[in-house]
Structures are given as structure tokens and as C-alpha cells.
Amino acid sequence: QVQLQESGPGLVKPSQTLSLTCTVSGGSISSGGYYWSWIRQHPGKGLEWIGYIYYSGSTYYNPSLKSRVTISVDTSKNQFSLKLSSVTAADTAVYYCARAYGPGLYWYFDLWGRGTLVTVSS
Amino acid sequence: EIVLTQSPGTLSLSPGERATLSCRASQSVSSSYLAWYQQKPGQAPRLLIYGASSRATGIPDRFSGSGSGTDFTLTISRLEPEDFAVYYCQQYGSSPLLTFGGGTKVEIK
Numbered sequence: 376q377v378q379l380q381e382s383g384p385g386l387v388k389p390s391q392t393l394s395l396t397c398t399v400s401g402g403s404i405s406s407g408g409y410y411w412s413w414i415r416q417h418p419g420k421g422l423e424w425i426g427y428i429y430y431s432g433s434t435y436y437n438p439s440l441k442s443r444v445t446i447s448v449d450t451s452k453n454q455f456s457l458k459l460s461s462v463t464a465a466d467t468a469v470y471y472c473a474r475a476y477g478p479g480l481y482w483y484f485d486l487w488g489r490g491t492l493v494t495v496s497s
Numbered sequence: 498e499i500v501l502t503q504s505p506g507t508l509s510l511s512p513g514e515r516a517t518l519s520c521r522a523s524q525s526v527s528s529s530y531l532a533w534y535q536q537k538p539g540q541a542p543r544l545l546i547y548g549a550s551s552r553a554t555g556i557p558d559r560f561s562g563s564g565s566g567t568d569f570t571l572t573i574s575r576l577e578p579e580d581f582a583v584y585y586c587q588q589y590g591s592s593p594l595l596t597f598g599g600g601t602k603v604e605i606k
Contacts, residue, residue, distance in 0.1 A: 421597055480548070482529070483532040483589075484532070485547075487542060
């Protein structure tokens with residue numbers, strides 16, 4: 376059974392870079408057919424897609440965050456990572472990693488990590 | 498930029514009642530790329546429906562999805578106590594490629 380687990384600092388200072396890693400267990404990130412994604416949720420708010428990466432390294436980012444986001448993959452460790460630069464209090468959110476099936480006949484997120492709260496504060 | 502508007506914002510119903518949730522897109526969305534999720538407090542979202550009307554694995558048949566173009570609906574035929582949660586629709590394909598609706602909270606009346 377494939378599982379996702381986010382890890383990283385829960386507190387980041389303003390103007391610094393937020394770094395999170397998602398570890399995939401129970402399956403290979405290189406198996407293909409899935410896009411490995413980051414999604415965030417501001418406290419009490421809805422969901423915002425940040426971006427995704429394929430195991431080959433190709434990426435696609437939300438244009439609203441593109442200038443500050445980097446998503447990378449380490450197939451040897453079965454992990455993918457998120458870096459968000461120049462953070463402000465507006466980046467305080469629960470960050471989820473998720474697996475997306477698509478874009479073939481369908482597109483959907485079928486597997487999610489439990490999420491990790493990242494607070495931006497000095 | 499495509500916007501998904503969910504209504505109502507909050508739905509107050511009793512167990513056993515029928516819930517009808519709406520997701521309206523500002524531009525046409527491919528039915529294949531419209532999904533619905535359920536989120537309970539402190540938990541990650543869970544996939545309910547994909548392709549507008551296909552139930553995900555393990556989802557009870559009281560959940561159903563329908564719609565096309567710009568109007569999509571999630572229906573819960575008879576609310577069970579565990580169904581009180583927030584529901585999100587999500588589309589893929591239109592700029593900014595992937596968006597979620599603002600959510601509908603289904604609360605106990």
C-alpha cells in the first residue's frame with residue numbers, strides 16, 4: 376500500500392526558503408503514470424495547487440507561485456521535494472503532498488499525505 | 498483563468514436527508530477532468546468522484562456525481578453521520594491548469 380509522508384521544518388522565518396520533502400513508501404516513484412504534487416491549504420481556507428513533477432523531472436507550476444517554486448525528485452530515495460523562496464506570512468499553510476493520476480483519460484489526486492503545517496514567523 | 502464556484506457555502510441537513518452540492522465553472526471543463534473530494538477536520542482530502550461521475554475505490558454508492566460543461570453536481574442520497582464534512586470540486590486542463598473550488602461545508606442541522 377503506497378503511502379506519502381511530508382517532512383520538514385514547521386517554522387520558517389520571513390524572506391527565507393521553505394523546504395519540504397515527501398517520502399513515498401510502498402511503491403516506486405519511478406513506476407510512471409503518476410504526477411507527484413504539492414498542494415497547500417491556508418488555515419480555514421480552501422485548497423491551492425502548487426505544482427507537480429513527473430519522475431523524469433518534468434514539472435508544471437501554478438503560475439501564481441511559479442517565480443518562487445521549485446519541485447524536484449530524487450528517485451534513488453523515492454522522494455520529491457518542494458522549495459518555496461522568499462516566504463511571507465501569507466505562505467503559512469498546511470502543505471500536502473499528493474499523487475495525481477493523469478493526464479490520460481482522467482486527472483485526479485488519489486493519494487494524499489497527512490499534511491504538515493508550516494508557519495512563517497520571525 | 499478558470500474559476501470553480503461551489504454552492505451553497507454551507508448546507509445544513511439532518512442524517513438521512515439528501516444533499517445536493519453544486520460546482521460551477523467559469524469556462525467549460527472536460528468531464529473527464531472534474532473530481533470531487535471530501536475533507537474532514539484535521540484530515541487530508543479524500544477522493545470521492547473522478548471523471549465527473551465515477552466513484553473512487555471504496556466510496557459508497559450513496560455518493561454520485563453528474564454534470565458537464567460548466568455545471569457539475571455531487572449528490573449524497575442519504576446522509577450518514579460520517580458524511581458531514583467539507584466537499585471540494587477540482588478541475589484539470591484550463592489555466593492555471595489545475596484549480597479547486599472554494600468548498601461546501603455539509604453540517605448537521
